[in-house]
Amino acid sequence: MSRYIVEITYCTQCRWLLRAAWLAQxxxxxxxxxxxxxxxxxxxxxxxxxxxxxxxxxSRKEAGRFPEAKEIKQLVRDKVDPDRHLGHSDKTTTEN
Incomplete structure (x- = not known):
């Protein structure tokens, strides 16, 4: 059984519950x-x-912005199952 626990802490004064719930979903x-x-x-x-x-x-404070869902998915994947492909949510690298 998996033991990974995600916690999303959001500001109630800022009314960010829906943003947090969407990311949880x-x-x-x-x-x-x-x-x-x-x-x-x-x-x-x-x-x-x-x-x-x-x-x-x-952290929104450290990043100065809200996270993109795909960004959080990649961060979680890198810890939970690094070999897993996330389809369209995976970052693409381009060489210049």
Whole structure:
């Protein structure tokens, strides 16, 4: 059984619940067999953070922006199942 737990902490004052819930749905759909749970944690002060097993993988404050769903999927995949292909959500590399 998978033991990966995702926690999304969002600012209630900023009304970011829907954004957090949408991201949770995206992760649960993509990693339905790999995640033990996805938790939404209310916070304040403009917080929007994503943690995987207590490790911070994205912070709106540090990045200065909200995450893209594919970006979070890639970060989770890299920890949960690095060899997994995410289809259209996978980053593409181009050589210049």
């Amino acid at each position: 995206e992760l649960l759909t993509t990693f339905e067999q790999d995640l033990y749970s996805v938790a939404l944690r209310p916070g304040t002060g403009g917080i929007f953070e994503v943690r995987l097993n207590d490790e911070l993988i994205f």
